[in-house]
Amino acid sequence: MSVPPIHIGAALLGHLDVQTTRGYVAVFDEDVIAHYTEFLDRRRAMRPPAEYRLPTGEEWSDFQEHFDKRKVELGSCGRPYGTPCAHERACIRCPMLSINRKMLPRLDELEADVLARRQRAVDKGWRGEVEGLDLTLRFLRSKRAQGHRTARMGRVDLGMPTLPRQQVGSRRPTG
Numbered sequence: 001m002s003v004p005p006i007h008i009g010a011a012l013l014g015h016l017d018v019q020t021t022r023g024y025v026a027v028f029d030e031d032v033i034a035h036y037t038e039f040l041d042r043r044r045a046m047r048p049p050a051e052y053r054l055p056t057g058e059e060w061s062d063f064q065e066h067f068d069k070r071k072v073e074l075g076s077c078g079r080p081y082g083t084p085c086a087h088e089r090a091c092i093r094c095p096m097l098s099i100n101r102k103m104l105p106r107l108d109e110l111e112a113d114v115l116a117r118r119q120r121a122v123d124k125g126w127r128g129e130v131e132g133l134d135l136t137l138r139f140l141r142s143k144r145a146q147g148h149r150t151a152r153m154g155r156v157d158l159g160m161p162t163l164p165r166q167q168v169g170s171r172r173p174t175g
């Protein structure tokens with residue numbers, strides 16, 4: 001099994017410090033990966049062969065659509081395939097949101113709006129509202145820092161999964 005150079009692995013995993021990657025490498029060495037692969041092979045052999053089929057055209061479209069549905073105003077939502085939004089679309093507070101760096105100026109606009117609302121809440125004595133807005137500001141600023149970090153590092157495009165067209169909808173021989 002070939003392993004990429006550690007600095008490439010660090011870039012792929014988004015680690016700022018290569019020592020972080022070293023930690024993973026120390027744990028997930030080739031021996032561990034080989035044992036895990038054997039474990040997967042054993043488990044797969046125990047599952048009904050019917051489960052190992054290629055997706056139908058409909059299933060594949062649904063899977064691709066999932067990526068479109070994850071596009072939100074500020075970036076992309078990282079929730080797993082087949083799961084609904086579990087955070088009531090409060091994307092700015094959500095750990096699943098990955099900021100699109102092009103939307104960084106939009107975060108500044110949102111911040112100005114939240115600050116104005118906070119000032120009004122202070123003036124009116126709405127302390128509960130102030131607490132909520134302070135929380136939103138914390139998340140917003142943390143997302144902005146994340147967006148700037150990503151912009152500095154450049155984007156690592158892992159690509160969209162593809163399946164040869166002629167295979168979609170047909171069954172793979174089993175046995």
Ligand code: SF4
Pocket residue numbers: 072076077078079084085086087088089090091092094095096097098
């Ligand atoms: S709130 Fe979170 S899970 Fe829901 S759409 Fe926004 S980023 Fe995705």
